[in-house]
Amino acid sequence: MANQLTFDLALPPPTYAREDFVVADGNREALAWIDRWPDWPAPALALNGPTGCGKTHLGRIWAAQSGAVVIEGTDLDGKSVADLTDLAAASPAIVIEEAQRAPERALFHLYNLMRERRGSLLLISPEPPARWSIALPDLASRLRAAPAVAVAPPDDELLGSIILKQLADRQLHAGAGVVQYLVSRMERSAEAARRVVAALDRRALAERREIDRRLAIDVLAEISGAS
Known part of the structure; x- marks a missing residue:
């Protein structure tokens, strides 16, 4: 139990720097869209993919480039038009994580406000807006007109590259x-790779062991037991 507590508490927060993003076929198109800003054909870009694919990292890269504020979709709950107007005026670029959870009327008004101000929205979600259950027709039409790009989960080559970079x-x-x-054998996500390497580093140092297959077996068992 002590080892698990150390593992959970000692892990540093993730870094979302551009240089830490490993480019591969499954995310290359999405990164190209991020780099294309501000030359987007609509006020919004929808970025979608499964958990651990790197879409949040891409969102933070764009936030650093654009000066965007980052919010959750549920942060728009209870916001009045005046609140949304203040948000759009203060933030010419906005990342909305879990955008599919945003209240529809608030998202509709925010979209219109950003368009009026020539601002930009990056909508991050597991599925593209075309697959959301949207009851408000005007919002549905606006989001379907926005470009949507998918980020694939890491394949073997990308996951291996992420582990090697973390080790380096x-x-x-x-x-x-x-x-x-x-x-x-591990969970297929960049975050899982970061956790695995952090655990390898910690146990190798604490137990004075080489990072070999036996240690890898022990670390995966530790992580599995802690989850």
């Missing part, structure tokens, strides 16, 4: 076959 950033060396072993 910590100046760690893994024995032969360790990365391939991890890729074949």
Whole structure:
């Protein structure tokens, strides 16, 4: 139990710097759209994909480029038109995480306000707006007119590259076959890769062990038991 508590509490917060984003076929198009800003054909861009695919990282990259504020869809609950007007006036660029959870009328008004001010919205969600259950026809038509780009979950090559980068950033060396072993058995997400490497680093230091396959087995068992 003590090891699990150390694992949970010692993990640093994720970093979303551009240099930490590993480009691969499954996210290349989405990154190109982020870099295309402000030359978007609509006030909004919809970014979608499963948990762990990197869409939040892309959102933070865009926020850094555009100076955007980052909010959750549910943050728009109870907002009046005056509140939304103040938000649009103060924030020419806005990232909305879990955008599918935003109240429809608030999102509709915010979209219109951003369009009037030539601002930009980045809508992040598991599914594209075309698959949302939208009751407000005017909102549905606006969101369907916005470009939507999907981010694929990491494949073996990308997941391996993320692990190798995490190891290199910590100046760690893994024995032969360790990365391939991890890729074949771990959760398929960039966040999981970060957690695995952090746990490898911690246990290798605490137990004075090499980062080999046996340690990888122990770390995956630790993470599985803590989840």
